[in-house]
Structure formats: C-alpha cells, structure tokens
Amino acid sequence: MKRRKFIKHSSLAVAGLGLGAWACNSPEAQSNNDKKAPSKGGMFFKISLAQWSLHRALWDKKLDNLDFAATAKNDYGIEAIEYVNQFFKDKAKDEAYLAEMKKRADDNGVRSLLIMVDGEGGLAETDDAVRKQSIENHYKWVDATAYLGCHSIRVNAFSSNPDPVAAAAAAADGLGRLAEYAAKSNINVIVENHGGFSSNGEWLSGVMELTAMDNVGTLPDFGNFCIRRENKDGNPWGGPCVEEYDRYKGVKELMPWAKGVSAKSYDFDENGNCIETDYERMLKIVKDAGYTGYIGIEYEGDKLSEDEGIRKTKALLEKVGAKLGK
Secondary structure, three states: OOHHHHHHHHHHHHHOOOOOOHHOOOOOOOOOOOOOOOOOOOOEEEEEEEHHHHHHHHHHOOOOHHHHHHHHHHHHHEEEEEEHHHHHHHHHOOOHHHHHHHHHHHHOEEEEEEEEEOOOOOOOOOOHHHHHHHHHHHHHHHOOOOOHOOOEEEEEEHHHHOHHHHHHHHHHHHHHHHHHHHHHHOEEEEEEEEHHHHHHHHHHHHHHHHHOOOOOOEEOOOOOEEEEEOOOOOOOOOOEEEEOOHHHHHHHHHHHHHEEEEEEEEEEEEOOOOOOOOHHHHHHHHHHOOOEEEEEEEEOOOOOOOHHHHHHHHHHHHHHHHHHHH
16 A cells, blocks of 8 residues: 555544544653664664563573573673563562562663563554553553663554554554553653564554654564465464565664664574675664664574574674674
C-alpha cells in the first residue's frame, strides 16, 4: 500500500473508531532516548547488550536474571543492558526483586535502558476489549521500567486482523493510550519490527505518523523482517518465512522514530562479518539518520555459543563503527 493511500485510509479508520485524539503530540511526553550518549573508540554510537543474546543460558538456569548486569560488564565490558520480561515474568510488581535488579546494575556501573515485553497482548488488536486488556497488561511493565531507571518499554504491535488499515488504526490507539500512561513516568513506548505487520517498515512508519506522540517510537532491528509465515493461524513466529521485507529499506524507514537500535546477528564468515546483514551498509543507514544512541547486541544464532556470538557481534560493531567514525 502506497504511503499516501495508507495514511489517508488509516486517518479515516481512526476517525471511524473515534481515535483522532491520539494523532497529536502529548504535552506530557518527554523523549529520553539516549541520543546524546557519549561514544567510545571514535564511534558515533555506544554498545549495549540485549538479554535475549543469553536466552539459552537463562532458560537452562546457567545464568540468573539478577546476574545479567554483572555478566554484561565483567564478561563483555558492556555498560548498558536491555532486559526481556520473559526472564522475570512474575516479578513486575515485586519491588524487592526489582530493587535487587537495580542495585546490582548500579553496583556494576551498568545502565538499564529498556524492557522488551512479550506475552502481554498485541496493541494493534482491533477488538476494543482485547486491545484495552492488552494496554492494561502493560501498565505494570511501564511501572517496572520506570523503577529500574530505564527510558523505554518495547511492546508488540501485533494484530489478529488481516486488514492492515484497521490494524494500523488500532495500533495508533493502543500505543497512544499506553503512551499517555507511560508519559506520567517519563517512559517511552517503542515498537520493534517483530513479525506480522510490524515487520513491514512502511506500515510501522505509517503507524508512527498516525500516532504522532513524542514518547512513541521504534526499535529498528537489523533482522525480524518476515511479514508472512506459512501457517494457518497468523502466528508471526510459527512456520517458515514466505515473504520478507527488505531489511535495509525497513531500517531506513524506521530510523526517524528510533529510540534504540538492535544489532541482530546469527552467523559470521571467516573474516568476522555477519552473513545475513551487511553491517557497514546498515550502520551507515543508522548514522545517516543522525542517531547517536545505543545499539544493542542481539545474537540469536545457534552455530556459535552465545558467548562467542556476543563477542563476534561486539567486535564487528566496533570495527565498522570505528570505520564510519563519529
């Protein structure tokens, strides 16, 4: 769908759903996206570590969530982290547990950037009651995000409705209502290209234009651009990918709203280059967008150990970052 047509029809859909109030800037919203984070080694960005890079170690109980901050600092020399709620799913309202997480990060001089939230419902569901429940499910994670000192909560703009226009209107409402709640704590609500419609850069950038709130943004991921899988239930993760969006085009489309960037990696060649993504080309897109914040390592491969995958991704980011300079 062409951009102008998409926006026109989405705007009509928003008006039809009575959602027009969200298509304006929130007066309370404050952007806190680390765009001015000081860089090291002559790079235009700083490096953070996404907790999903260690998901196998965490699932296998070889690493405890409470030790993640220390692991990032002591094993990899990384001083900023991105949490995944799946590893402390029942702790969103546990102040003692959150206090210990915060203490351990602080003790190690590690900055907590965001929480990636899964399993709480899609914010682009077109059923009003379902979407409302999804929004409310995220409140506790907004509160936890603020308690830990993070700047953003990463949410999913999933929808079971196959109509992209209706889903976009619902996404604008869901994100807008959650962002109004999050703005009270100076928290951003950010969407990653994470399957389904959200992996279509044009669709998600259109949703950003439609929502138009200061504390709503994106988390462009170098991967995750599968927009359709071979399955019957519309599961964005079930079945092999049969339609993929151009990752370079997608990242470029999402960068104007980026409040974080995710450096996805799976495998590397003998020269240490990522096989599935040209990091020099991708990082140039990020730099050209004027972004100077954190780029999070998110290794998901299975040919290397998680430890080696993290180290290779970090080395590649540093090599290319130094080449592109400040």
